[in-house]
Amino acid sequence: MSYAELLKDLKARKFAPLYLLQGEESYYIDLVSDYMEKHILSDAEKGFNQTVFYGKDTDMLQIVSAAKRYPMMSDHQLILVKEAQTIKKWDELIAYAENPLRSTLLVFCHKYGALDKRLKVSKAIIKHGVVLESKKLYDDKVPAWVNDYLSDRGYRTDPKTCALISEYLGNNLEKIANELDKLLLNYPPGTPIGMKEVAGNIGISKDFNVFELTAALGKRDAFKANRIINYFAANPKDHPHVVVMGALAGYFTKILIYHSLKDRSRQHVASALKVNPFFVGEYQQAASNYPPPKVWEIISLLRSYDMRLKGVNNTGNTGQEELMKELVFRVLN
Template sequence: MSVDKILADWKKKSFKPVYWLEGDEDYYIDMLMQAAEHTILTDAESSFNLTVFYGREANWADVVNACMRYPMFAERQVVLLKEAQQMKDIDKLEGYIANPLSSTVFVIGHKEKKVDGRSKLAKLLKDRTELLQTKKMYDSQLPGWTEKLVASKGYQINQKALLLLVDHIGNDLNRIDNEINKLLLNLGERKSITEDDIEKYVGISKDFNVFELQDAIARKDLPKAIRIIQYFESNPKAAPIQMVLPALYNFFSKVFQVFGVQSRDEKMIASSLGVSPFFVKDYLAAAQRFEYPGIERILLLLHEYNLRSVGINDSGSSDAALMKEMVVKMM
C-alpha cells in the first residue's frame, strides 16, 4: 500500500487495525506517524484514546495491554509504537497482530531496515497488516521530487535554485522538506524560490558551490574552477572534498553514458540515462568538449583523487591542493 492511499483512507475515516511502516526512508514513516498522531482522533478524543510508545523504552506487554483497551467516549483509540527497530522482544507482538482489536488503530514505525523476510513475524505482517515498505530515493530522482514538493505547497523553484538545494543537502528528504518550509516562511508575497533565496536563507553560495565547480570543469574554465576551490579552502564546511568528488563523478559518469546512446534526441537521452531533460544539454556539451578519451580520463582521475583524499598514495596533501591539481589535469 502507498503513502497516498493510506492518507486517503484515513481522511475518509477508513482504518485498518494494524499498520506496519518499515524501511530505510524515514521521511514517509515520519509523515504517517505524524498523521496518525494528529489527524485520526480529535483533540478531545486524544486525551483518553492516544497512547505513544518508543521502542527503546517500550515493554511488549505494555504495548499489547494498551492495544487491548477499549476506547473511551470515541469510536476508536490509537496506539503508536515509534522507533520499533529499537524494541526488545518485538516478535512477541505477533499474538496481538494475529488477532487485533477492531476498535484500535495500531501504527508501528520500524525505521532503518526491514524485518527479516524469513521470520514468522514478516509472514504475519504481510498477511495481517497494512504493510508499507520504504526505500531510499535514487539521487537522480531528488530534483523531480523536490520540485513536486514545492509545487504541492503552492510555490515554484527555478532550476538553479533547485540544483543548489539538492546538491547541498543530498538524499535527506526530511531535511529538504524542512529547508523548503524555512524558505517559504521568508518569501513574503512571492511564490517563486530563486538562487538568491537559497544563498540567503539556506546558507549556500550561489556562485561558489559544487554545481558551479562542475559547470566550470565541463566548460574547461580553469580560472573559475580555481576561484571556486579557493573559496572552498577558505570555507571548509561549504564543500568538503568528500562531497565534491561524488558529485563530479555522478555528473561525468552520466556524460560517459551519453556515448552509449545511439540517438542525439534529448528526450531519448534523458530516458536512457534516467535524468531530467533539463540536464541533457550540459551532458551533450561536455561530451563534445572532452570527447570519449577525455571523459574516460576524468573518471580515472576522480577515482585516483578519491583514494588520495583518504590517504592512499598521498603523504597528506590538503583537500584544496588535491582539487586544484585534479582540475588542472582534467583540463
C-alpha cells in the same frame, strides 16, 4: 501501500486495526504517525483513548495488553509504538495480529529497516493490517521530490535549483524538508524559488557551487573553473572535498555514458543519464569538449586524487586545497 494512499485513507477515516510503518526513510513514517496522533481522535477523546509507547521502554506483552482494551466514549483507541525497531519478541504479537480488535488502531513505527516478510508476525500484519514501506529515495529522484515539495506548497522553482539543493543536502528528506520550510518562511506562496533565494537562506553560494564548477569544466571555461576552485579552497568547511569529488565523478561518468549512447535524442539521453532534460544540452556540449579517451583519463585522475586527498600516496604531503587546484588544472589540460 504508498504514503499518499495511506494518508488518503486516513483522511477519509478508513481505518485498519494494525499499521506497520517501516523502512530506511524515516520522513514518511514520521509524517503518517504525526498525522494519526493529531487527527484520528478529538482532543476530548485523546485523554482516555490515545497511548504512546516507546520501544526501548516497553515490551510486546504490555503493548498487546493495551491493544485489547476497548475505547471509552469513542469509536476507537489509538496506540502508537514509536522506535518499534528496538522491540524484541515480535512473536508475542502473532496471536493478537491474527485476530486484532477492530476498535483499536495499533501503529508500529519501525525506522531504519523492516521486519522480515517471511516471519509469521509479518504475514499476520500484512493480512489483517496495512504496511507502509518507506524506502530511501535514490539520489537522482531527489530533485523531482524537491520540486514537488515546493509545488505542493504553492511555490515555483527550476531544475537547476532543485538539483543544487539535492547535491548539497543529500537524500535525507527530513533534512531537506526542514531546510525548505525555513526558507519558505521568508517568502509568500507564488514566489519563484531560485538560486538567489536558496543562496540567501540555505547557505549555498549562487555563483560558487559544484554545479557551477562542473558547468565551467564542461565548457572548458578555465577562468571560471579556477575562480570557483579557489573559492572552495578558501572555504573548505563549506565545500568539503568529498562532496566536490563526488560531484566531479558523477559528472564525468555521465559524459562517458553519453558517448556510449546510440540514441541521442533529448528524452533518451535524460533517461540514460538520470537527469532532467533541462541539463541534456550541457552534457552534449561537455561530450564534444571531452572525447572518450580524455574522459577515461579524467576518471583515472579522479581516482588518484581521491586517494591522495585521503592521505594515500600523497608524496610531499600536499594540502587538500592545492590538490584540488592541481586536479582542475589537469582536467582542463
